Amino acid sequence: xxxxxxxxxxxxxxxxxxxxxxxxxxxxxxxxxxxxxxxxxxxxxxxxxxxxxxxxxxxxxxxxxxxxxxxxxxxxxxxxxxxxxxxxxxxxxxxxxxxxxxxxxxxxxxxxxxxxxxxxxxxxxxxxxxxxxxxxxxxxxxxxxxxxxxxxxxxxxxxxxxxxxxxxxxxxxxxxxxxxxxxxxxxxxxxxxxxxxxxxxxxxxxxxxxxxxxxxxxxxxxxxxx
Amino acid sequence: xxxxxxxxxxxxxxxxxxxxxxxxxxxxxxxxxxxxxxxxxxxxxxxxxxxxxxxxxxxxxxxxxxxxxxxxxxxxxxxxxxxxxxxxxxxxxxxxxxxxxxxxxxxxxxxxxxxxxxxxxxxxxxxxxxxxxxxxxxxxxxxxxxxxxxxxxxxxxxxxxxxxxxxxxxxxxxxxxxxxxxxxxxxxxxxxxxxxxxxxxxxxxxxxxxxxxxxxxxxxxxxxxxxxxxxxxxxxxxxxxxxxxxxxxxxxxxxxxxxxxxxxxxxxxxxxxxxxxxxxxxxxxxxxxxxxxxxxxxxxxxxxxxxxxxxxxxxxxxxxxxxxxxxxxxxxxxxxxxxxxxxxxxxxxxxxxxxxxxxxxxxxxxxxxxxxxxxxxxxxxxxxxxxxxxxxxxxxxxxxxxxxxxxxxxxxxxxxxxxxxxxxxxxxxxxxxxxxxxxxxxxxxxxxxxxxxxxxxxxxxxxxxxxxxxxxxxxxxx
Numbered sequence: 017x018x019x020x021x022x023x024x025x026x027x028x029x030x031x032x033x034x035x036x037x038x039x040x041x042x043x044x045x046x047x048x049x050x051x052x053x054x055x056x057x058x059x060x061x062x063x064x065x066x067x068x069x070x071x072x073x074x075x076x077x078x079x080x081x082x083x084x085x086x087x088x089x090x091x092x093x094x095x096x097x098x099x100x101x102x103x104x105x106x107x108x109x110x111x112x113x114x115x116x117x118x119x120x121x122x123x124x125x126x127x128x129x130x131x132x133x134x135x136x137x138x139x140x141x142x143x144x145x146x147x148x149x150x151x152x153x154x155x156x157x158x159x160x161x162x163x164x165x166x167x168x169x170x171x172x173x174x175x176x177x178x179x180x181x182x183x184x185x186x187x188x189x190x191x192x193x194x195x196x197x198x199x200x201x202x203x204x205x206x207x208x209x210x211x212x213x214x215x216x217x218x219x220x221x222x223x224x225x226x227x228x229x230x231x232x233x234x235x236x237x238x239x240x241x242x
Numbered sequence: 243x244x245x246x247x248x249x250x251x252x253x254x255x256x257x258x259x260x261x262x263x264x265x266x267x268x269x270x271x272x273x274x275x276x277x278x279x280x281x282x283x284x285x286x287x288x289x290x291x292x293x294x295x296x297x298x299x300x301x302x303x304x305x306x307x308x309x310x311x312x313x314x315x316x317x318x319x320x321x322x323x324x325x326x327x328x329x330x331x332x333x334x335x336x337x338x339x340x341x342x343x344x345x346x347x348x349x350x351x352x353x354x355x356x357x358x359x360x361x362x363x364x365x366x367x368x369x370x371x372x373x374x375x376x377x378x379x380x381x382x383x384x385x386x387x388x389x390x391x392x393x394x395x396x397x398x399x400x401x402x403x404x405x406x407x408x409x410x411x412x413x414x415x416x417x418x419x420x421x422x423x424x425x426x427x428x429x430x431x432x433x434x435x436x437x438x439x440x441x442x443x444x445x446x447x448x449x450x451x452x453x454x455x456x457x458x459x460x461x462x463x464x465x466x467x468x469x470x471x472x473x474x475x476x477x478x479x480x481x482x483x484x485x486x487x488x489x490x491x492x493x494x495x496x497x498x499x500x501x502x503x504x505x506x507x508x509x510x511x512x513x514x515x516x517x518x519x520x521x522x523x524x525x526x527x528x529x530x531x532x533x534x535x536x537x538x539x540x541x542x543x544x545x546x547x548x549x550x551x552x553x554x555x556x557x558x559x560x561x562x563x564x565x566x567x568x569x570x571x572x573x574x575x576x577x578x579x580x581x582x583x584x585x586x587x588x589x590x591x592x593x594x595x596x597x598x599x600x601x602x603x604x605x606x607x608x609x610x611x612x613x614x615x616x617x618x619x620x621x622x623x624x625x626x627x628x629x630x631x632x633x634x635x636x637x638x639x640x641x642x643x644x645x646x647x648x649x650x651x652x653x654x655x656x657x658x659x660x661x662x663x664x665x666x667x668x669x670x671x672x673x674x675x676x677x678x679x680x681x682x683x684x685x686x687x688x689x690x691x692x693x694x695x696x697x698x699x700x701x702x703x704x705x706x707x708x709x710x711x712x713x714x715x716x717x718x719x720x
Contacts (some may be wrong), residue, residue, distance in 0.1 A: 104558070118534070118538055120531075120535075125568055153449055168253050169344070192574075196573075196574055197570075197572055197600075197604070198570075198574075198601060198604045198608070199601055200601070200604070200605040200608065201539065202574075202608065204575075204578065204612055205578065206574055206575060206578050209577040209578045209581055210557075210574075213577050232528075
């Protein structure tokens with residue numbers, strides 16, 4: 017995946033691009049808003065990671081300029097401003113996701129990958145399939161093998177989100193954001209309990225477990241057998 | 243001395259430029275016009291009345307004399323005139339024959355007697371027996387007797403002139419007094435106002451110089467300056483509170499960030515010193531990351547609290563359904579609560595809407611539930627229930643989370659809402675003592691408040707929030 021990082025702090029920018037490269041992506045670094053916009057317009061990037069406060073051209077204005085050029089490249093905003101209004105402002109300017117500094121790299125990577133997936137038209141399928149687990153979005157039906165699994169509405173949404181990002185790490189905050197629509201960091205293991213309940217319903221008594229915990233990062237639904 | 247002179251001019255200029263002085267000057271001018279008008283009217287009216295009175299007395303006198311002349315002969319008339327003319331303060335009498343010679347009379351007229359037609363004239367005359375031959379003015383009635391004689395009966399206008407003079411003098415004096423008193427009053431008022439303003443200016447200059455405990459002088463007369471100074475003082479108090487809050491905050495930040503920072507540093511040093519294997523180094527680094535995550539959380543909570551204490555959210559508040567927020571949070575914590583053996587129950591009046599930021603209110607509620615899960619376990623088996631209730635009271639929405647735990651002693655309830663206060667002195671449970679103060683801050687940001695009550699047994703945390711302004715339970719998300 018080709019990623020452009022627009023970050024004025026040299027150290028932070030180098031760290032992020034290096035970490036992204038190590039994760040198997042190709043990351044370029046732009047040191048200010050003008051260069052960033054130029055590179056974003058000329059290059060073919062899958063995801064942009066844009067710091068909010070940049071020299072020459074501020075991050076939000078970069079995104080607005082990009083959007084006015086009809087470029088729909090997904091943008092992850094990185095910001096030191098973490099107040100509620102700042103997130104709203106960032107998303108209104110055309111950003112697709114918002115991450116407050118300081119962040120864990122795993123969180124950042126998971127979000128970048130989720131954004132890239134969102135661009136993929138396949139992500140809006142009507143049914144998701146992982147191994148023998150199948151989720152039908154229209155019929156609101158989940159089956160594993162021949163057996164139907166009954167889920168609460170919220171459990172259904174949780175599974176739907178995990179399956180849409182099958183094979184990708186999904187963090188706890190991403191789940192809280194996308195399933196419950198809250199952006200705070202739950203301090204206890206609230207999400208873990210939901211996951212273990214869901215796991216109890218979809219993996220219990222089955223040969224291969226599909227819902228995995230990724231240590232220090234989050235969760236991933238994946239068919240290991242394949 | 244020129245310096246003093248310009249100083250005086252400058253101070254006069256300062257006084258003249260004040261609003262008080264300008265207002266006084268306007269009032270003074272109005273008083274002057276009023277005085278001139280009143281005295282002028284008085285003078286005109288008095289003169290008119292005096293004239294009417296003189297005319298009437300002369301008319302009466304001349305009628306009585308004319309009656310005499312008709313009844314008897316000329317000699318009788320002259321006798322009467324001579325007798326009456328000698329009385330003190332008498333009329334002016336003059337009887338002239340048809341050749342213009344005086345027959346009798348007590349005054350010398352300075353007009354040709356024969357030219358005068360019958361009627362009213364004003365003419366100069368002299369009293370012949372008076373030492374000074376100052377000409378006086380008289381109002382005279384000329385009357386033609388049947389015998390062809392002319393009778394002049396008049397009245398000295400001295401009295402009227404004296405009256406006019408005294409009125410003119412009164413006018414002068416009163417104008418002078420009005421100007422003097424008014425000017426003095428204006429000066430006094432202006433000086434006083436300037437004095438108050440100068441005192442306020444001096445105080446505020448001292449405040450600006452850094453003496454922040456200084457307050458504007460209040461004279462206890464409850465005048466407009468006192469009211470103004472009172473309001474400004476209240477404002478200064480509020481600013482002072484904010485400054486104190488900020489100072490306290492920075493102290494707390496210093497203290498409560500230093501402690502985990504020290505732990506972070508110590509841990510890193512220890513790892514560096516002692517770790518012999520890769521595994522040990524990895525563990526040390528993971529601890530360091532966990533410590534820094536905790537630090538970030540403290541930092542964010544502090545920022546939120548600081549924001550709550552210095553401002554409000556008014557712009558980002560929307561009408562949101564309390565039911566949606568409460569049930570989503572309840573649903574979020576339900577598995578955890580069940581696992582902890584503390585069933586989570588929801589009791590909401592239907593259709594409650596609050597004016598809130600969904601994100602922040604959700605966070606506050608999550609904090610309260612989190613707290614209840616941490617501290618709300620009952621010693622009695624099966625009684626550890628957490629209740630979330632919502633109801634409308636007096637136009638405000640009350641959202642409460644109650645548990646069946648040990649509760650908080652009444653004396654500690656205020657304190658526990660302060661930053662970094664943890665009643666659990668052993669600090670065995672995770673947390674930074676920011677939870678309740680964060681919730682209180684969020685309530686404050688919404689223009690509401692938080693209070694802690696005894697749930698007998700247990701703790702009930704109540705958020706009092708403003709109800710939604712409209713009837714649209716907006717489904718907009720924060």
